[in-house]
Amino acid sequence: MQPTQLAERILVYAVDTDVSMVLPWDIDSVVSLRGSFRTQPDFAAGEEVIQDLLVGMLDKGTEKQSKLAISALLEDCGASIQFSSSHLGVRFDARCLKSDLPLVLRLLNEQLRTPAFSEREFDLLKDRFLANIQRMEFDTGSRASDALSRHIYAFNHPSRAIPLPDLIHKIEQTGVEDIRRYWQSMVGVNHFSVVTVGDVSRFHPREIFSSITEGLSAIRFSPAKYELNPGHQYENQEIEHIEIADRSNLDVLLGHGLPLLKRSPDFLPLYLSVFALGGNFSSRLMSTIRDRDGLTYGIRSSLSGIHTKYPGAWITNVTLSREKLDAGIEKTKSEIRSFIEETTPEPLIETCKTTLIGSHQIQLSTTVGLAATLLSNQEEGFPIERIDTYSEEIRSVSLNEVDLAKEKYLMSDQIKIVTAGTL
């Protein structure tokens, strides 16, 4: 068994805002690595599309090696490297056996430092992006979510979805030189974080950091500001409907913006409150709208997209068959209204706390879960010790704080409703 205090076992190498952590874990051969660095797309100009395309190009070969040569090297040892875009950053994650970690680190560095930017690969990538949009056009969940985001977030906000026709236009207009320029200005050592967990006792965090970042320049940005749209009194106003043929199940989203950042003292109390409303099978909405009324297969309510740098939203998502649509929406609104008006029962919040504490413990039972938790704590500016103290933070939230946060942030009359599917 591992000792209770994980932070004590983590080896750390930190310089300025960059960090590398190594957590040796009792598992045979397996290594999970996660990392990220900060970027700053101009969201109002649709630059996140450029970032998404850049991320798609990072595994398409380097100046030295083709995409296939790199794939063969990784596949020959059962290893993988993946890149992803996360609004204000680019993430990478890798999985391999310990003997192959040096190879993975070398390839990661090569992919970040000297991507090939082949015209042919770029054209193929654009085709795949356009095909994905073709699929999304008929996806009820994506369409409802995108539409709601445009009600909630201002043009410069990372979570505001670009309308699909604009997205298609932006992709078609982007050339490989645009991607290269973006790479030159954004890919570098800037809040660069690497977390390595598993059978890694012979590796030092400094070596890992140097191997990945060798040859990358230091980059810094001026702070940017990200905003919500002003709140509106949406109650009794028209529901926005997106008609999609042949979709007898409709996705319904209800939500509004939240002027709240992740490090706010109100965040955890509000998180607990919304979890009690719609966080899992035991929550208020699942036990009423699904379990009691049999109206839906799934209903969830959650805080969405709240970051340390930008505010997010409170969103409830319910899936309804056409014949249950009106009843389902009315019951959901009514249940949310009652939840907001009533004082939260203390046993309910205590149960939510034990649920979240247990979930945290489960999250920390795999090398992937440990690496993901340590990385997100680091990205959000929390101390490493938070991996051990998070449970106590949850435990110490009072009922009064939960109710005050609910009263301050959840507004039933400001909820905008979007539906997508066939009426």
Place this chain on the structure above:
Amino acid sequence: MIVAEYPGFNALESEGGIDSYRLESNGLEVLLAPSGAAPVSTFMITYKVGSRDETLGETGATHFLEHMMFKGTKKYSKKSGMTIFNVLQAKGARVNATTWNDRTNYYEMLPSEHLELAVDIEADRMRGLLLDPVEVNSERTVILNEFDRGENEPMRKLYHSVWSAAFVAHPYHHPTIGWRKDIEEVTPEGLRSFYDRYYWPNNATISVIGGFDAKMVMAQIRKAFGPIPRTEIPIKDFDGLEPEQRGKRTISIRMTGGMPTILVAYKIPEAQHQDIPALQVLSMILSTGKSSRLAQLLVDSGLCTTQSASASSFRDPGLFSLVAMSAKEESLIEVEKIFETVVTELKEQLVTQEELIRAVKKLQAQTLYARDGSFSLASELNEAIAAGDWKLYTRFLEMAEGVSAEQIRHVAKTYFVEDCMTVGTYTPSSKTV
């Protein structure tokens, strides 16, 4: 060889770090797999009942019953103030259940100190299910909504249609969720009858995986499950039921949205057949990774956006599937021709040693990755139990390592024949959004 013994259990076998036991009183099988470094465990019970066991008119019963198992018993229900989700999730457990062709499984991934609660709940609902008619009616609309969600997805429709066309008599013909009319008409009595046929200890396997105290959990299992009697389980032997396929079958699906897709499927044998490891290694050579044959021929060429190849691993014969999605409907004809060329090459030429070694290396790494935490191993074991023997999991890597290029050519020649082929295409219709 099993070192540990526990009162009330017969020790059976030990393989790949997994020990198996049988509860003397009723035949319940228990697998113990100490794994991982954290004090977290997965407790899973797999019932050997799936949509394979349903007859016409009761399709979807297994899945419906899986939903009802959360509605509870006298001890754990809304009336008692302790629903199964509430009590387990209050301990931080990840709780859920799934149903498929050959099995239904219920699992709790939770801090090991709460394992006894999972044991108690699973034992209680093995024979104590209430099946209240009011709850059945309420859950029916939930399941119909789940059905409608599935109907929104073109790929799922295509998959079901191909299986339905490939199997005309075997119950793999119908989707696990069932036909809509059967879901609409299911009765509490029908569900009770199904429950009474299959939910018994001698038709179930418990798997406990993770960081737990084996002596303690075995005592808890004996105490909770020991008093439940065994019964005769109906044996469904479908050998010889499915008529021999004598010719290529084709189906096409149209609805709005989605991407043009082709699914080419060949009949293959059951999971325990000696040819399955070669078919699974072959699926990796064809489609896993950017260097795989189909990735290069279809995706790298720009003809398709995604591709996959997979061999089913069910209790009864299933399908080897080749799938590709393209942005253009007219490309599907070309994709089918490429599939034909690939299959012909496999029959005529040996795969390279490089391809074989790469596939095996991937499998070796995947086997080690499966030991990271408790849930991935539970998932692998679940499918092996469903297919008829948990050791299909522990022996798979060794069998895959022994697959030769000649064996791969042999399985390609044996199974990739036009008379046992079903081809399904999905093309978006022209209705506007």
